[in-house]
Amino acid sequence: MEQFSPTAKTTLKRLPKRGVFDRTTVYKILDEAFICHVGFVVDGQPFVVPTGYGRIGDQLYIHGSAASRMLRSLAEGIEVCVTVTLIDGLVLARTAFHHSFNYRSVMIFGRAKLVEDAEEKMAALKAFTEQVIAGRWDDVRWPNEQEMKATSVLVLPLEEVSAKVRTGPPLDDEEDMELPVWAGVIPLHLHAENPIDAPDLRSSLAPPAYATNYIRPLAEE
Amino acid sequence: MEQFSPTAKTTLKRLPKRGVFDRTTVYKILDEAFICHVGFVVDGQPFVVPTGYGRIGDQLYIHGSAASRMLRSLAEGIEVCVTVTLIDGLVLARTAFHHSFNYRSVMIFGRAKLVEDAEEKMAALKAFTEQVIAGRWDDVRWPNEQEMKATSVLVLPLEEVSAKVRTGPPLDDEEDMELPVWAGVIPLHLHAENPIDAPDLRSSLAPPAYATNYIRPLAEE
Numbered sequence A, B: 001m002e003q004f005s006p007t008a009k010t011t012l013k014r015l016p017k018r019g020v021f022d023r024t025t026v027y028k029i030l031d032e033a034f035i036c037h038v039g040f041v042v043d044g045q046p047f048v049v050p051t052g053y054g055r056i057g058d059q060l061y062i063h064g065s066a067a068s069r070m071l072r073s074l075a076e077g078i079e080v081c082v083t084v085t086l087i088d089g090l091v092l093a094r095t096a097f098h099h100s101f102n103y104r105s106v107m108i109f110g111r112a113k114l115v116e117d118a119e120e121k122m123a124a125l126k127a128f129t130e131q132v133i134a135g136r137w138d139d140v141r142w143p144n145e146q147e148m149k150a151t152s153v154l155v156l157p158l159e160e161v162s163a164k165v166r167t168g169p170p171l172d173d174e175e176d177m178e179l180p181v182w183a184g185v186i187p188l189h190l191h192a193e194n195p196i197d198a199p200d201l202r203s204s205l206a207p208p209a210y211a212t213n214y215i216r217p218l219a220e221e
Helices: A023-032 A064-072 A118-132 A145-150 B023-032 B064-072 B118-132 B145-150
Strands: A035-042 A045-056 A059-063 A078-092 A100-114 A153-157 A160-166 A184-192 B035-042 B045-056 B059-063 B078-092 B100-114 B153-157 B160-166 B184-192
Touching (some): A035 B045, A035 B078, A045 B100, A059 A118, A078 B045, A100 B045, A118 A153, B023 B100, B035 B059, B118 B145, B118 B153
Antiparallel strands (some): A035 A078, A100 A153, A100 A160, B035 B045, B045 B059, B059 B153, B100 B153
């Protein structure tokens, strides 16, 4: 299925032209970011928790330890809304009203379930690490039995999903075009500085290439 | 009140030492970021919507248009959880288990209410713009009556609030210290590129200094 099927929850009420259901676009956003905001409800109260994630095919894996409150509610599965947001630029219009952001965001609805299978769980832990920094997993000591027990992983099927995207310049109204105000876009991206050795690092170890050349894909590529 | 009072919702269950209730620290995080994730519940279903915000004193203003679903539920006020997250670095440990992020996040609980007063609403719209790019408000055409009507603003008192902060190097267990694996931190920050003129910009207008020198405060300052 190349397109997600729009549902009542994923159909945009405002600015429907910004809605995107194309699976390739959605997955590109999910693969470029590495932090999501997980929303869930406990006793009628919403909670929004930032946490890491990883994607394997049509499944999203969430680091459950960041959402221990959520785990208390887990039995058959808990309704969640997982939102991933990339900010690509500031859109400066001639008028306050038309200021905006260029962004790409994904909203995923569904029931998150605890991953019980050890093999699937290990694959998810690898996905968490590789999502953040590709190549890292092969270099580190993998989780042992005790660490596996101490980590909770949730899985959420990528079924009810939509993206919302804004790109391009500001769009002022015709009657404001002649205002003597600069208008345009300030592109933004996440920038990595030089890696900092841990203070207790053995002196013979240099940072690997994936750390010295760390870069997230730019918005425009 | 210099400290927020911890409540059942804002007390951390995991890693309580990362919990911060100091108002100065919380406000510094809120002032450095400009995107929040608003969580709310409609018919038992959680929604998490990214949107801009502005702070005026002990009030957080949320751009309501991004949360039109939320507005349908607004009467006395709707329970929200607003989360603001800054990612300051990748923490690469010798072991997969101890990988982490350096981050600063704020969670705000409360009832958001629609702002009806025109003066307060205009002040909030100014705060939205200035939150993103200080100095911009004075340069642009301010919202007219029609635009004011088309914009919904929500206000949330900063009462039930906590922050969570991680800083510093990776912390591996003693028995893993001799592993031949590089460990350290890759600092991250939001980077602005050169501003791009709107294609329909009058040729005599140059980008203002706040656009050419746009920078968010760095984590380490």
